[in-house]
Amino acid sequence: MSNINIEDNKILPRLRLSTFQNFFLDNITWFILLVIIIIASIIAPKFLTKLNLLNLLSQVSILGILVVAESLCLITGNLDLSIESTLGFSAVIAGWLMMNQHNASGWNVQPFIAIIVMLLVGAVIGLINGYIIVKIGLDPFIGTLAMLIILRGLSLVIDRGGMYYDLPPSFNVLGSGNIVGIPISVIVWILIFAIAYFVMSKCRFGRVRYAIGGNKWAALASGIRVDRVLIATFVYSSLLAAFAGWMYAGRLQTVPTNIGTGLVFDAFAASVIGGVSLRGGRGTLIGALSGVLLLGVIGNILNLTHVSPFWVSTSRGMLIFIAMLIDTFKRKIRRL
Amino acid sequence: MEGSKILELKGITKKFGGVVALDNVDFELYENEILALVGDNGAGKSTLIKIISGIYQADGGEIFLDGNNVEIKNPTDSIELGIETIYQELALFDNLSASANIYAGRELIFSGAGRLVGLLDQRRMEEDTRILLNNLNISLPNIKEDVEKLSGGQRQSVAISRAIKWGRKIIIMDEPAAALGVKESMMLLDLIRSLIGKVRGVIIISHNIEHVLGVAHRVIVLRRGKRVGDIQVLGCKDPEILHTNLVMMITGIKTNSKEA
Numbered sequence: 268m269s270n271i272n273i274e275d276n277k278i279l280p281r282l283r284l285s286t287f288q289n290f291f292l293d294n295i296t297w298f299i300l301l302v303i304i305i306i307a308s309i310i311a312p313k314f315l316t317k318l319n320l321l322n323l324l325s326q327v328s329i330l331g332i333l334v335v336a337e338s339l340c341l342i343t344g345n346l347d348l349s350i351e352s353t354l355g356f357s358a359v360i361a362g363w364l365m366m367n368q369h370n371a372s373g374w375n376v377q378p379f380i381a382i383i384v385m386l387l388v389g390a391v392i393g394l395i396n397g398y399i400i401v402k403i404g405l406d407p408f409i410g411t412l413a414m415l416i417i418l419r420g421l422s423l424v425i426d427r428g429g430m431y432y433d434l435p436p437s438f439n440v441l442g443s444g445n446i447v448g449i450p451i452s453v454i455v456w457i458l459i460f461a462i463a464y465f466v467m468s469k470c471r472f473g474r475v476r477y478a479i480g481g482n483k484w485a486a487l488a489s490g491i492r493v494d495r496v497l498i499a500t501f502v503y504s505s506l507l508a509a510f511a512g513w514m515y516a517g518r519l520q521t522v523p524t525n526i527g528t529g530l531v532f533d534a535f536a537a538s539v540i541g542g543v544s545l546r547g548g549r550g551t552l553i554g555a556l557s558g559v560l561l562l563g564v565i566g567n568i569l570n571l572t573h574v575s576p577f578w579v580s581t582s583r584g585m586l587i588f589i590a591m592l593i594d595t596f597k598r599k600i601r602r603l
Numbered sequence: 604m605e606g607s608k609i610l611e612l613k614g615i616t617k618k619f620g621g622v623v624a625l626d627n628v629d630f631e632l633y634e635n636e637i638l639a640l641v642g643d644n645g646a647g648k649s650t651l652i653k654i655i656s657g658i659y660q661a662d663g664g665e666i667f668l669d670g671n672n673v674e675i676k677n678p679t680d681s682i683e684l685g686i687e688t689i690y691q692e693l694a695l696f697d698n699l700s701a702s703a704n705i706y707a708g709r710e711l712i713f714s715g716a717g718r719l720v721g722l723l724d725q726r727r728m729e730e731d732t733r734i735l736l737n738n739l740n741i742s743l744p745n746i747k748e749d750v751e752k753l754s755g756g757q758r759q760s761v762a763i764s765r766a767i768k769w770g771r772k773i774i775i776m777d778e779p780a781a782a783l784g785v786k787e788s789m790m791l792l793d794l795i796r797s798l799i800g801k802v803r804g805v806i807i808i809s810h811n812i813e814h815v816l817g818v819a820h821r822v823i824v825l826r827r828g829k830r831v832g833d834i835q836v837l838g839c840k841d842p843e844i845l846h847t848n849l850v851m852m853i854t855g856i857k858t859n860s861k862e863a
């Protein structure tokens with residue numbers, strides 16, 4: 268059951284809100300985003316230019332993909348802390364395969380093969396995560412945290428603390444390429460979001476995940492193959508992370524050894540701010556999208572107004588705090 | 604009432620660690636019968652039901668459905684055999700709507716291209732749910748909202764509707780009246796009586812002897828994992844003696860009565 272404040276329920280009946288009020292609360296992050304965009308266009312005149320907006324969308328492309336990955340896990344009632352390391356590890360693998368430097372294999376593997384290997388690595392990591400958490404029963408937080416750390420370590424073992432640079436141009440197309448002036452990375456991440464939204468809200472794929480996140484036991488009793496769905500979810504999550512690794516390395520055109528570090532916090536922040544609950548079963552990809560855009564807009568404003576980049580982390584933390592406050596506020600208002 | 608046995612359990616044993624939940628229990632359900640399963644806490648009623656519904660697997664014993672030996676390894680097996688179970692906890696999805704709850708695990712998918720992606724036919728599911736609830740005289744404020752916003756009795760209605768919709772052979776209810784008030788309980792008992800004809804047999808677990816005597820054709824009594832009584836209710840001439848016998852069996856004073 269939801270968190271019911273027993274005192275509240277004794278005194279006050281359940282409150283029925285109007286359709287608009289419900290709509291407002293469910294999409295509150297979008298309204299906040301709207302307000303902030305209005306403020307931004309006032310205090311930073313460059314904000315509403317096509318160049319800046321495209322830049323903004325480009326900046327959040329990696330985060331966007333990771334948020335899809337994380338939201339998928341969260342909705343089923345799990346979480347995946349390892350996605351940033353999967354991103355990093357798969358990028359390191361690709362660099363190691365393709366390049367010629369002292370810390371690479373020297374095999375000069377073709378980029379498209381390296382990409383396939385990257386994605387396979389992602390899928391395997393997801394399978395391992397899924398197996399440990401679903402079949403063995405390890406707590407998702409601990410399990411994926413361990414994987415996070417292990418993969419970081421393995422990355423160091425492989426690249427020996429150094430970076431891979433001068434990556435092949437065909438590899439970089441996803442991250443750096445443009446089509447009719449629009450970055451391919453932007454088109455791709457928005458496409459991924461659109462597909463994720465579609466399968467999560469209109470298809471059986473999403474319906475069983477929301478069911479499992481809402482009541483795992485009831486899902487079992489309904490004949491849903493919970494274990495299979497959960498393991499598959501971890502595979503999708505890590506696969507997306509590996510894909511993001513391909514995009515990120517392609518954007519940087521190098522693979523720095525610590526590529527992706529810190530992204531998991533941003534992914535969580537955006538998901539939670541966007542209404543995807545840590546409890547599971549609640550929140551939508553539309554909401555998650557608002558979280559991604561909110562983070563992007565705020566980062567962009569801080570940049571345009573020349574605020575020190577060190578404030579970015581603080582602002583992210585404050586955003587999560589505010590998101591939690593809003594969530595509590597929403598529940599109190601509905602007295603659920 | 605001696606029709607044919609539609610469900611029979613022979614020698615069912617179930618242990619949880621060192622605790623024996625069910626000890627060589629026999630159980631049978633006849634055609635068109637409303638059977639009550641009663642017993643005190645810890646008697647093994649829920650365990651027995653969960654073996655029939657596939658949540659648990661028996662450590663020993665056999666299950667027969669219409670005379671055929673069947674294996675029920677998981678809830679899907681039970682559902683496929685035509686057995687619908689309403690658990691005491693209701694097993695509802697708080698974060699889903701009434702129609703989503705009713706169609707959970709059995710969603711309607713668009714045919715054709717939609718089938719490839721598993722596209723949900725939301726409109727048809729909602730329409731069918733509306734009709735179903737209407738036929739059962741259940742009214743909900745808004746069938747699209749999450750069921751966590753419904754009252755206890757309304758949630759109960761959704762759980763029951765789900766079982767009625769999908770139940771082909773047997774419907775099992777574990778403490779269906781536990782959270783209901785007097786009027787709602789009476790309506791529930793009417794509903795249970797009306798199930799015969801829709802399905803071939805109904806099993807009810809209940810603590811409430813008044814309810815049991817009001818609706819059941821026959822009662823099986825469990826005590827501490829063993830079957831201690833089997834009483835015919837339908838056609839009984841003296842309800843008070845029946846009542847007393849039941850209580851005595853539940854509390855262990857008496858066992859193995861086959862008549863009222």
